[in-house]
Amino acid sequence: MENLGSSRGLSTSDLNHASSKSSDIDELRSGMNNLELQLAKSKEEKALILHQLEETADVLERTQKQIGDRDNVLHEKDRQIKDYEFRLEQLQRKSPHVNLDVLSFQAELKKRDDEIKELREIIKNKDKALESVSASYHLEYQRLRDADERIVQKTKTLENLQVKIKENESSIDNLYLSKRSEGTMMLEIEHFKADNARLMRLLKSTKEFKEFGEFAEASNGVRYLPQTNPTSHYDCVKAKITEECDDWIPLETARLANEFLTKYGNVGFKSHHMNRFLEDLNKAWRAREKCLMSIVRSKCMREVETLRRKLATRPSYSQVQSETEISRLKTDLKKAHSDLRGGRTTLY
Known part of the structure; x- marks a missing residue:
């Protein structure tokens, strides 16, 4: 009989537990959907960063190629200047009559120097642009690594949430089965309680x-x-x-x-x-x-x-005594009448 109350108590707590489990699963599913959205957004950001990195790499490659070409031109110009200087020295040794050619050569040499300075300035600007592109490249690469780490973390979190959802669903299934068995047990307890009450009434009777x-x-x-x-x-x-x-x-x-x-x-x-x-x-x-x-x-x-x-x-006691006395007198009277009738018969 006391098991009935305890079973009802467990039934209420199990219902509350099942309700809390269902709410937990809803929260986990909502959190999993949010994580999936964030994961998709992170993948889009990763794809965009990869595209930007590819463009930056192309620009960097073209810039490096241009710098290499300009370096080759500079080396060629330096070689030509040295060649002209060598030829100038030879001409100055050979004859003083070649001043005009020397002046022309010097003018040409100055022009070449100006071109070299211009090329060096261009190379300097290209170096600055290359440094800026390289810095941007490193920043984008770091962003990409951070995005990869976030994706890995969110993927692990998503897997953990899926495991928790499966565990909670399994717990709810087990709780549902136990509730069905408890319902059957409650019916048996009610029958036993009614039977015991009836047996107790029969014993008391x-x-x-x-x-x-x-x-x-x-x-x-x-x-x-x-x-x-x-x-x-x-x-x-x-x-x-x-x-x-x-x-x-x-x-x-x-x-x-x-x-x-x-x-x-x-x-x-x-x-x-x-x-x-x-x-x-x-x-x-x-x-x-x-x-x-x-x-x-x-x-x-x-x-x-x-x-x-x-x-x-x-009746009262005196009444009983009176009735007893009356009954005795009636008996005596009947006996006297009987004796009287018997005496008369003898006289006749």
Whole structure:
């Protein structure tokens, strides 16, 4: 009988647990959808960064090629200048009549120097542009690495969420199956409870177990305590009702003892814990005795009322004596009449 209450309590907590599990799964699914959207966005950003990196690499390659070409031109110009300077020295040694050619050559040489300066300035600008492109390339490459790391982290998070969802779904399935089995058990408990109540009423209606029925009713439910040394079947049959009552205790006391052992059986208890337990036991026993006294009082009151009704309908003692005396006199009178009739017959 006490299992019914505990099963109902577990049923409510399991329903709350199933509801919380469903809400957790909804939250996990919502979070997984958000992560999938963020993952798709990160992949788009990665593709865009890769495209920008490819364009930057192409620009860098073209710039490096142009710089190489300009370096080759510079080397060629330097070679030509050195050649012209060598030829100029030779001409200056050979003849002073070639001043005009020298001036022309010097003009050409100056022109070449100006071109070289211009080319060097262009190369310098190209170097600056190349440094800027290289810096942009490194920044984009770092962004790409960060995006890859975020994608890896979100992928792991997504996998963990999927595992949690599967675990929660499995837990809900197990909970649903256990709820079905608990529902069947609840029906059985209800049947057992109804059967026990009917059996108790039948016992109370018998002469032999009427006292035990009143004892169980006053206890508001009882529990049987198995004996340490089991008796034989003959002893059980011959046992008195008062002895049978010694093996049954109120259901509330059994519940209190079970709670005390569950709470303090492994961790130990102190004196105030035991005092509290004894107070609760005393309350349970006093409630049982109070209910039993109420039943006995009601029973006595009913018997008193029955006796009062019987006394009200019965004659008084003096009336009974008078009726007895009248009956005796009637008997004597009948006897006298009989004797008188007998005497008359003799005279005749």
